[in-house]
Amino acid sequence: MAPKPKELKADFWKTKDFKISIGDIVSEEGIESTDESSVVMGPTQKPNVTDLRSWDMKLLERYPPFYSPFCDMCCLCTYGKCDLLNKRGACGIDAETQQARTILLACCIGSAAHSGHARHLVEYLIDKKGEDFPIDLGMDIDIEAPIMRTLIGKKPKVLGDLKEALDYLEEQMVHLLSACHTGQEGNSKDFESKALHAGLMDNLGKEVGDIAQIVALDLPKGDPEAPLVELGVGTIDREKPVILCIGHNVAPGAGIMDYLEDQDLEDDLEVCGICCAAIDITRYNHNAKIVGPISKQLKFIRSGVADVIVVDEQCIRTDVLEEAKKNNAAVIATTDKMCLGLPDKTNEDADKIVSELINKQIDGALILDPDKVGEVATKVAMRTSGERSKVQVLPDMDEVVELAKKCTECEWCDRVCPNSLPMMDAVVSTAEGDISKMEELYNNDVCYSCGRCEQECPRDIPIISMMAKIGETDLENQKYNVRAGRGPVQDVEVRRVGAPIVLGDIPGVIAFVGCTNYPDGGEEVAKMAEEFLERNYIVVTTGCGAMTLGEYRDEEGNTLYERYSGSFDAKGLVNMGSCVSNAHIPGVAIKIANIFAKKPLEGNFEEIADYILNRVGACGVAWGAYSQKAAAIATGVNRWGIPVVVGPQASKYRRLFLGRTDKEDSWRINDLRKHTEIAGEPAPEHLLYAAETIGEATVMTAKLCIRPNDTSKGRQLKLNHYIDLHKKYFGTLPNDIYKFVRVEKDIPITYKRDVMQILEENNWEPRELPQEPSLMDMKGD
Amino acid sequence: MNERVIPWQPTVIAGPKQALLVTPETAKMMMKKAKRPLLVIGPLAKEEPLLTHSIEIAEKWDLPVVTTADTFKIFSERNVETKSYGTVEILNLLKDPEWKGVRGEGQHDLVIFIGGIYYMASQGLSTLKHFAPHLKTLTLCKYFHSNADASFPNMNDEEWSKYLEKMKLN
Ligand code: SF4
Ligand code: SF4
Ligand code: SF4
Numbered sequence: 006m007a008p009k010p011k012e013l014k015a016d017f018w019k020t021k022d023f024k025i026s027i028g029d030i031v032s033e034e035g036i037e038s039t040d041e042s043s044v045v046m047g048p049t050q051k052p053n054v055t056d057l058r059s060w061d062m063k064l065l066e067r068y069p070p071f072y073s074p075f076c077d078m079c080c081l082c083t084y085g086k087c088d089l090l091n092k093r094g095a096c097g098i099d100a101e102t103q104q105a106r107t108i109l110l111a112c113c114i115g116s117a118a119h120s121g122h123a124r125h126l127v128e129y130l131i132d133k134k135g136e137d138f139p140i141d142l143g144m145d146i147d148i149e150a151p152i153m154r155t156l157i158g159k160k161p162k163v164l165g166d167l168k169e170a171l172d173y174l175e176e177q178m179v180h181l182l183s184a185c186h187t188g189q190e191g192n193s194k195d196f197e198s199k200a201l202h203a204g205l206m207d208n209l210g211k212e213v214g215d216i217a218q219i220v221a222l223d224l225p226k227g228d229p230e231a232p233l234v235e236l237g238v239g240t241i242d243r244e245k246p247v248i249l250c251i252g253h254n255v256a257p258g259a260g261i262m263d264y265l266e267d268q269d270l271e272d273d274l275e276v277c278g279i280c281c282a283a284i285d286i287t288r289y290n291h292n293a294k295i296v297g298p299i300s301k302q303l304k305f306i307r308s309g310v311a312d313v314i315v316v317d318e319q320c321i322r323t324d325v326l327e328e329a330k331k332n333n334a335a336v337i338a339t340t341d342k343m344c345l346g347l348p349d350k351t352n353e354d355a356d357k358i359v360s361e362l363i364n365k366q367i368d369g370a371l372i373l374d375p376d377k378v379g380e381v382a383t384k385v386a387m388r389t390s391g392e393r394s395k396v397q398v399l400p401d402m403d404e405v406v407e408l409a410k411k412c413t414e415c416e417w418c419d420r421v422c423p424n425s426l427p428m429m430d431a432v433v434s435t436a437e438g439d440i441s442k443m444e445e446l447y448n449n450d451v452c453y454s455c456g457r458c459e460q461e462c463p464r465d466i467p468i469i470s471m472m473a474k475i476g477e478t479d480l481e482n483q484k485y486n487v488r489a490g491r492g493p494v495q496d497v498e499v500r501r502v503g504a505p506i507v508l509g510d511i512p513g514v515i516a517f518v519g520c521t522n523y524p525d526g527g528e529e530v531a532k533m534a535e536e537f538l539e540r541n542y543i544v545v546t547t548g549c550g551a552m553t554l555g556e557y558r559d560e561e562g563n564t565l566y567e568r569y570s571g572s573f574d575a576k577g578l579v580n581m582g583s584c585v586s587n588a589h590i591p592g593v594a595i596k597i598a599n600i601f602a603k604k605p606l607e608g609n610f611e612e613i614a615d616y617i618l619n620r621v622g623a624c625g626v627a628w629g630a631y632s633q634k635a636a637a638i639a640t641g642v643n644r645w646g647i648p649v650v651v652g653p654q655a656s657k658y659r660r661l662f663l664g665r666t667d668k669e670d671s672w673r674i675n676d677l678r679k680h681t682e683i684a685g686e687p688a689p690e691h692l693l694y695a696a697e698t699i700g701e702a703t704v705m706t707a708k709l710c711i712r713p714n715d716t717s718k719g720r721q722l723k724l725n726h727y728i729d730l731h732k733k734y735f736g737t738l739p740n741d742i743y744k745f746v747r748v749e750k751d752i753p754i755t756y757k758r759d760v761m762q763i764l765e766e767n768n769w770e771p772r773e774l775p776q777e778p779s780l781m782d783m784k785g786d
Numbered sequence: 787m788n789e790r791v792i793p794w795q796p797t798v799i800a801g802p803k804q805a806l807l808v809t810p811e812t813a814k815m816m817m818k819k820a821k822r823p824l825l826v827i828g829p830l831a832k833e834e835p836l837l838t839h840s841i842e843i844a845e846k847w848d849l850p851v852v853t854t855a856d857t858f859k860i861f862s863e864r865n866v867e868t869k870s871y872g873t874v875e876i877l878n879l880l881k882d883p884e885w886k887g888v889r890g891e892g893q894h895d896l897v898i899f900i901g902g903i904y905y906m907a908s909q910g911l912s913t914l915k916h917f918a919p920h921l922k923t924l925t926l927c928k929y930f931h932s933n934a935d936a937s938f939p940n941m942n943d944e945e946w947s948k949y950l951e952k953m954k955l956n
Contacts, residue, residue, distance in 0.1 A: 071874060071877070071878050071913070072913060072916070072917065073877075073909035073910060073912050073913045074800065074912050074913075074916055075800070075909070075912070076800050076801065077800040077801030077802075077803065077912075077915075077916075078800070078801050088801050088802055090801055090802075090803055090915065090916060091916070091919065100916045100917075101916075101917070420794055420795060420796065421795065421796065421797070423795075423905065424905075425795070425903070425904050425905065524903070653903050653905065653906040654905070654906075656874070656905070656906045656909035656910070657905070657909060659909075661874055663874060663875065663878045665878070665879075667885075694872065694874065695872075695873075695874050695906070696855065696872060697828065697829055697854055697855035697872070697873050697902070697903055697906055698829050698855040698856050700855065700856035701854075701855040701856050701872060704856075705872070734856040734859065735856055735858050735859050735862075735870060736858070736859040736862055736863065737858075737859075737862060740870075
């Protein structure tokens with residue numbers, strides 16, 4: 006049963022200062038729910054594992070899981086190993102269910118990584134600013150936590166309020182993880198429902214984390230004109246002491262920036278970062294620099310530029326200590342997630358730690374106090390930099406050529422490369438004095454420096470160090486920029502574009518997210534973003550994806566951030582921030598449902614997700630997804646009804662959600678306005694789709710922005726882009742175009758004749774346009 | 787010889803079942819025996835010499851052809867009729883025993899792959915290995931694909947080219 010829609014006044018969100026009288030809200034002293042005096046809580050406040058199961062089953066019915074086992078076996082308990090190929094394991098599980106179980110596990114890991122991070126941030130910031138520090142995102146953002154409002158049913162007013170959301174999701178996560186135990190769930194769709202729940206918890210945790218850091222550290226609050234910050238290996242001044250932060254938690258980096266400011270040392274040191282820590286530190290202080298995405302990590306550490314490496318959590322190379330030792334850099338670990346076997350120096354006097362590090366009495370230090378990290382990292386960098394600069398860390402070019410000559414052309418580097426890159430050819434050419442092939446792999450991070458080739462090389466050729474050296478020949482050109490992460494979309498922007506998005510006049514919102522595990526480097530992703538920007542789509546981005554878009558310059562030398570505005574509007578390129586800022590992507594879709602369509606949020610997940618699925622033409626693109634976090638992020642946004650296109654590597658996640666256009670019944674919808682079920686259309690056709698090439702991904706992304714709610718004018722625009730792009734990459738009109746034409750008015754004028762011909766060939770008949778397309782209240786619900 | 791049957795990416799090894807190593811002769815036997823074979827051509831065939839090889843093999847055996855990714859374009863420019871599907875879309879159809887096949891004559895009983903990105907093809911072959919017991923898979927790539935039912939071994943370009951030439955003979 007769908008919750009009854011409630012009457013809302015136009016000034017619904019404007020009403021302030023009210024008292025709540027529902028459920029457990031009254032008993033929570035000091036926490037008020039929303040700005041409404043009589044909010045009717047929807048049916049699913051703080052949904053438990055099974056509370057949204059009926060919605061999940063609707064999604065899974067339409068988009069059944071498609072599995073590609075990475076392994077035939079299961080080795081999770083001592084009954085095993087069990088070979089699950091066409092047979093069941095000793096516990097009774099079959100291959101399909103086992104895949105779903107593994108997916109749940111991955112989503113739990115990813116979700117826990119974000120939520121653990123959020124918990125760290127909230128506790129740290131409460132400690133710094135107090136429980137009562139207000140959550141105020143400024144005049145233009147009233148709906149500051151749309152996910153939390155929907156799931157928890159409350160508006161967080163002060164930092165302390167965020168703990169309730171964390172308490173809730175941590176409880177859910179325990180149940181979800183426990184379902185992975187041997188002899189628990191035995192049905193793949195139920196495992197998937199739990200994975201969707203884990204993804205939803207991921208989305209909630211990220212929202213909590215980002216809101217906490219935005220308000221407490223005064224990061225940009227939805228500012229479309231957030232400044233451009235420097236990006237690229239070539240922007241780092243190697244003459245200065247350099248501190249490199251790797252990971253995702255802003256706290257240690259902020260501690261460093263604060264210390265430099267206090268000591269008036271800002272101009273004397275370089276603070277730079279890799280991965281999302283870099284994005285968040287530059288949101289905090291625009292003087293910090295971004296080296297680049299995760300794919301720069303090993304190359305940059307090897308280059309020896311960093312005097313001190315500060316690691317926090319997630320996506321850090323676990324051999325960072327060994328790598329740092331090779332070039333005499335000091336390592337400081339800063340969170341419980343990664344202690345690296347280092348001695349805990351949190352309560353030690355800062356100068357004593359500095360001296361122990363400099364004198365090599367310790368390999369590195371674990372310091373769980375961000376302020377102390379700031380002092381120690383700065384002092385160590387300043388005192389060691391001069392001496393380190395004399396140490397040659399990379400082989401010189403003559404040595405590079407000599408090392409390459411050791412190659413016996415065994416081909417193992419190519420064979421173990423996850424991306425099947427032609428590393429052997431690059432090494433062989435280098436031996437002949439031609440470095441161009443190695444440069445091709447270095448540029449655009451075509452090789453994402455995972456180091457597997459080097460590990461495998463029977464001749465112990467230091468392939469990555471050689472590539473890092475070759476990359477240094479062109480440092481001048483490795484200077485780019487990125488707009489500092491602005492955080493959420495403002496309510497005023499949603500008011501402006503809500504209608505054009507829902508009616509289809511803005512052809513779609515496309516989110517470029519995820520890691521740089523690209524099949525062919527970053528440039529094709531940036532060009533794909535450019536393609537959609539030119540076509541009036543709204544492009545949003547976060548994390549390593551945001552950096553990738555910044556690493557591309559057009560012929561005039563301008564980056565995409567210099568060419569397109571940061572507004573959430575047609576042709577806007579919106580960098581929302583780091584991985585945790587991904588929460589603002591479903592967040593903006595939720596805001597559209599609420600601000601534009603006046604759908605109530607509190608406890609109303611299903612109605613909101615149903616609205617997004619059927620009416621908000623948004624699509625994610627995670628061309629280089631690699632981690633468990635990416636699995637959780639995608640699964641979470643899928644549950645909100647947002648489809649995602651992933652790259653070929655993502656087939657290794659083992660599971661996609663694919664629709665079948667030939668199964669017409671699966672596309673039926675309910676027109677809520679008329680209370681009748683009608684034939685629908687495959688829009689969006691898939692929920693999670695792995696493309697093999699960027700051309701395929703581009704066309705699919707345009708197609709996945711189509712929604713049943715499009716007006717004919719909007720549909721014309723969307724089909725026009727779909728056809729244009731299909732012609733560009735496939736050479737012809739798409740032969741499934743007839744499935745997306747409901748009435749003749751939907752046909753783009755420029756392609757009218759060709760489309761009519763396809764319609765005739767397929768015995769096309771006009772269909773009814775739904776007024777309020779929905780999957781709710783269907784027969785059998 | 788062993789080298790030739792370790793999967794090209796060695797970590798693709800999924801379990802005890804490994805593909806049968808086949809020569810062109812055995813591959814052709816499989817094709818002759820099949821009632822409704824299908825050739826699935828991936829994006830590596832956008833370039834020569836694989837483009838011509840795959841066109842000629844398809845013609846020789848009168849195979850219905852599916853092109854994956856955006857491979858369709860170059861084939862249609864060469865006036866070769868193919869059906870275009872995403873890799874995951876065609877796999878999704880192939881694993882459904884009720885699907886009627888690209889010619890509407892019934893589900894295929896042999897699917898021959900060539901030109902797919904190695905790791906993605908490997909995942910797709912795993913899908914069919916597990917969930918499409920109604921059909922057999924054969925790969926004609928330069929690499930040993932352990933997740934297929936039958937695969938060519940790892941080869942160098944020259945040897946592979948000879949294998950593919952043999953595929954064009956009776
Ligand atoms: S969990 Fe089940 S399938 Fe896995 S090893 Fe144990 S008995 Fe075998
Ligand atoms: S570092 Fe990794 S991605 Fe790069 S060539 Fe080596 S194995 Fe491939
Ligand atoms: S693994 Fe080493 S020796 Fe073998 S081809 Fe690659 S670089 Fe040459």
